[in-house]
Amino acid sequence: MILGYSRLYPPDPIERELPDAAAALALLQERRPDIPARIDAMVARITDGRGAPRHRDAALLGLARLGRRHGGFGDDPHDYHNEDHVLELAERRLTRVIDGLGPNGLPTDDALALLLFAACHDLRQRETRDVPGPIGGNEAASIAETFRILDTCGFDRGPDRDLYLALELMIAGSTFDPRPLPHPDAEDMARVAGGSLARGLGLWLDGEHSEWNADAGAHRGERLGRLAADLDTANVGEEFPLLAESAQRLCRERERRQGRSLALPESGRPCLGFLSGGQITYFFDLHRFCSREGERVFGPRKLVNGPLVRRVSQRLQQRFEHQPPANGQAVLDAFAALCREEAG
Known part of the structure; x- marks a missing residue:
């Protein structure tokens, strides 16, 4: 899409171990049988019971891979960035947004995109190679894997381009800079603000990918990126x-x-x-x-x-x-x- 990270981070052994939604569902039924029903309930809530099978499959695959790589299903358990972090965003916080904004406040497609963000934004936590600019290596690698998850679950980069683009910008914007202010060594103004990159992502795109301004899908993705960052840091x-x-x-x-x-x-x-x-x-x-x-x-x-x-x-x-x-x-x-x- 805009950033071009999907070619930089190839699949790892966890992707090959859990190649599709069926493998993810099998793992979850063995290790956390509560999770598939909980994701189903969120999809039903968002869609008024109509369902969204491709989104459901992608959410389960992202959650299962995170749990296998960094959570309770593998040998590198993280106390925060794990399958339960997906659920706190996808259930508790997204539900609060839906309820708080009212019946016409959050379009269905936007809510489904936020559900996928919850499942996929932290897929990688151990990347040692960053990309140029303010976006972290973990986020860039998670974008690349998210694109492959969407491909596997029946999405198409042509007709479904806006979803790929939205998730690209949402995950990029979730990069969090923990350095205290000010940042005299920051390489660009997008980093000077500290905290979530989503606040300065549009500014950085203006300088590095100016064509984004003519792209309605990119504007939607940037807007959703700001809401996604608020979901990610909503513990406050x-x-x-x-x-x-x-x-x-x-x-x-x-x-x-x-x-x-x-x-x-x-x-x-x-x-x-x-x-x-x-x-x-x-x-x-x-x-x-x-x-x-x-x-x-x-x-x-x-x-x-x-x-x-x-x-x-x-x-x-x-x-x-x-x-x-x-x-x-x-x-x-x-x-x-x-x-x-x-x-x-």
Whole structure:
């Protein structure tokens, strides 16, 4: 489509192991038999019971491959980027958007595209090669695999071009820059904003792919990309226990990927930094709503959560002010206890 990443990242062994929706369904029926029915229910909800078999198959295939590669079905389990993250976007958050915008607020085709975004945007989490520009290597590789999933599930890059293009831009826009502001070393203005690339994706496209402005499908994809980014980061606007739980999962995943055991002393300070000042930076500095729809649905709860995030961060720092944490697990336990107290 516009970005050209589909040729850069070839299939890996997981794609060959799970080549199609039938293989995905077989794996899920063995390991998580609840999931196919839950995806079916979301498709039925979005389509008023009419169904969308190709979208259903693509969602199951994306979810199963993520679970096999980085989740509970394989040997590289990630605490956050796994099959349950797909479900929290595809069920809980997308349902809130549908309900919050009302019966005419989200067209069926847009909701189905967001369902596929939930299933496919985190397919790859271990890429070591980035692409030029602000889009991450994990996102570029996920775009390439998503195109192959759509092909396998009966979509066509001609008649269904707008769906491919929308998912390309949605996944690209989900690239998240965690660096604190400002970014004097950022290579372009799209990165200077920090947080989700979706906020600056149009700006970057103007400079690198100016033809996108004449493409109605690209404009739809960019618009959906901003809403997709809000779905991906909507933990800020969920009930506080859900926000706290997501922070703990991200912390555990971060330590696992750094090779630090939560039982050892060297994980103590990194966990303390992530769950105190790191949450302040994410919540107040890096996170910005990218779409009017996302702010309308999730914004009110973010306002409620703000003081709770500040208090927990301050209290956690005070807890270990005079005695460093014994290890990362001690920090996680203290954070969980403080969050329960603040949530009441």
